[in-house]
Amino acid sequence: MIDELKKASQKMTKSMESLSNNLSKIRTGRAHPSILDAITVEYYGQEVPLNQVANIKIEDAKTLQLNVWEKNMIKEVEKSIISSDLGLNPAVSGNLIRIPLPPLTEERRKELVKLVKQEGENCKVSVRNIRRDANNKLKQLLKRKINFRR
CATH class of the missing domain: 1.10.132.20 (Ribosome-recycling factor)
Structure with a gap:
């Protein structure tokens, strides 16, 4: 019982x-790395979570910063973020991708x-x-x- x-x-x-x-x-309205948890990236023929190809950190309250580990993956990561239904527009600069979060x-x-x-x-x-x-x-x-x- x-x-x-x-x-x-x-x-x-x-x-x-x-x-x-x-x-x-x-x-x-606040930036949090878990926002990107659902995004997957094609990595050598396999779909892997975004956090396995890049380091995600909070730059400020409205911006996330991704440090992609492999330079050749930057375009693929950017494409995955844009194609997600989150309405995010990443900005690429070198190995970094900045994602400003639009206001609600x-x-x-x-x-x-x-x-x-x-x-x-x-x-x-x-x-x-x-x-x-x-x-x-x-x-x-x-x-x-x-x-x-x-």
């Missing part, structure tokens, strides 16, 4: 961690609010389902225990 509670607790924790992870990927528009803010609400609701539904399943299992175990004693 205690194992069932522990399993339910672990599932709820995973659900909350998933929500936290999903919320951290949402682009706000009113429309984009409203979309972000809807997205955050949806993510929160999905997490709540998940936790509710986990709790319901755990309660049902506990009720079944209690019924078996009562029937076993008779």
